[in-house]
Amino acid sequence: MEDSMEHVFDSRLNNPKVSVIMPVYNCEAFLDESINTFLSQTLRVSELICIDDGSTDNSINILNHYKQRYPERIEIIKQDNQGPGPARNAGIKKANGDFIYFLDSDDAIPKETTLERLYNCAVTHKVLIAGGSITHAYETEDISSFADLEHFEGLQFTGEGYVNYNSYQFDFAYYRFIYSRRLIVENNILFPSYLRYEDPPFFVTAMLRAGIFYAIPDVTYRHRACYRDLKWSSRQVIDLISGISDVAYLACENNLEKLFHLNLFRLSEYNKVIETALLENPNGEVFAALLKFKERLASFKSIT
Numbered sequence: 335m336e337d338s339m340e341h342v343f344d345s346r347l348n349n350p351k352v353s354v355i356m357p358v359y360n361c362e363a364f365l366d367e368s369i370n371t372f373l374s375q376t377l378r379v380s381e382l383i384c385i386d387d388g389s390t391d392n393s394i395n396i397l398n399h400y401k402q403r404y405p406e407r408i409e410i411i412k413q414d415n416q417g418p419g420p421a422r423n424a425g426i427k428k429a430n431g432d433f434i435y436f437l438d439s440d441d442a443i444p445k446e447t448t449l450e451r452l453y454n455c456a457v458t459h460k461v462l463i464a465g466g467s468i469t470h471a472y473e474t475e476d477i478s479s480f481a482d483l484e485h486f487e488g489l490q491f492t493g494e495g496y497v498n499y500n501s502y503q504f505d506f507a508y509y510r511f512i513y514s515r516r517l518i519v520e521n522n523i524l525f526p527s528y529l530r531y532e533d534p535p536f537f538v539t540a541m542l543r544a545g546i547f548y549a550i551p552d553v554t555y556r557h558r559a560c561y562r563d564l565k566w567s568s569r570q571v572i573d574l575i576s577g578i579s580d581v582a583y584l585a586c587e588n589n590l591e592k593l594f595h596l597n598l599f600r601l602s603e604y605n606k607v608i609e610t611a612l613l614e615n616p617n618g619e620v621f622a623a624l625l626k627f628k629e630r631l632a633s634f635k636s637i638t
Contacts, residue, residue, distance in 0.1 A: 349431065350379050350380050350430055350431040350432075351377060351379045351431055351432050352379075352381075352434070352435055352449050352453055352512060353383060353429035353430060353431030353434050354380060354383065354434075354435045354436075354437050354443075355383050355385070355422055355425030355426065355435070356368065356369075356372075356383065356385070356425070356436075356437045356439050357385050357422055357425070357438065357439065358385060358386050358387060358389060358421075358439040359386075359388065359415065359439070360389050360390060360393060361389075362389075362391045362392040362393050364440040365393055365397070366396065367442060368438075368439050368440065368441060369382065369396075371442040371444075371556075372437065372443060373400075375443065375446055375448065375449045375450065376446050376450045377449040377453055380431065380449055381409065381429075381431060382407060382408045382409070383408075383411065383425040383428050383429060384408065384409065384410050384411070384439075385421040385424050386410065386411070386412045386413070387413060387415050387416060388416070393439070397410050409428060411424050417532070418438075418525070418529075418533075419527050419528060419536075423524045423525055426515075426518060426524065430515075431515055432453075432514070432516075433452075433453060433456060433513060433514055433515060434512065434513045434514075434518060435512045436508065438509065438557075441555065441556055441558050442556040443556070444469065444553045444554065444555065444556040448552070448554050449512075451552060451554075452464050452465065452466070452512045452554060453512065455550055456512060456548065459496070461496070461546060461547055461548045462513070462514040462517045462543075462544040463511050463512070463517070463540065463541065463544045463547035464547060464548040464549075465512065465550070466510055466549065466550045466551065466552040466554035466555075467490040467491055467510065467551060467552065467553045468489050468553065468555045468556075469555075469556050469557070470557050485599050488503075488506065489504075489506060491549040493549075494548075494550050495548070496547075497546060497547055497549045498546050499542060499544070499547065500590065502541075502547075503592040505534040505537060505538055505593060506534065506537075507557070508537035508540075509533075509555050509557075510554045510555035511547065517543060517544060521543050523540050523543065524536070526580065528574075528576060528577050529567075529570045529573045530566075530570045530571075530574040530577065531574045531576075531577025531578060532573070532577060534577060534578075534580075534581045535581055535584070538581050539584065542584065542588060566607050568611055568614065568619060568620055571604075571608060572611075572619055572620055574604060574607075575601070575608070575620070575624060576623060578600050578601050578627070579623075581597050582598070582627070582631060583631065586631060587634075601627075608620065
């Protein structure tokens, strides 16, 4: 294992160790906090790539303010609104770091040492992916324990060590990991242009390519939850079905039965959303997406 991965850690003194990729869309209320959790990191050799995805609020002015103050550490990409997947893909193409960490503009890096801890773990243990646990931030408190949530136990690690993805078979919260940029670029692992559920296909594909990762019990990502109502368009429901279909197909291709059934559970969680969309979508596109999902998996009878 060590010999095959040695090339990933070639010394590049003039380049950042970690590139933090942040898609930004109308998030002025939380943008200062999010950026400052990057700027406070003890891993100083890092860069922040902000992709303004057609914001209509004050987000771009906030980004420009930080760019003027930290021109060597912050890059800004402006594009018309395309969604979080294409925004992150633009950041990947711009990134120079040995590793990539993804940060949404309403979330936060939990500790000043988070990036340094992840980077040192990846390099020391010679892995392409390293990650930890996640906490959900609400208005009054942080919720770190998910032990009582069915099908979400993979959000936390209780110990430290190598993990084989074939044993892990989980699909959520990709942003608590760092990823070798070379792994992502050389395998052309990009986010689909879905408006919902675009990150699990990326996460599972990267994990399958890496094979193993290094896990730590530390909280490595702080997700801001439940501060706005989520409204679903027909396009978003179709993209949700497509994303779940992608992961289920990957599970079938790689004989990952646990992951496959986990995604059937994910689909059932959105029953009400899908049923509403079926009623409100007279041209049948939502039904067609469900039918495509069923047909796509039909050839994998051994696992389904």
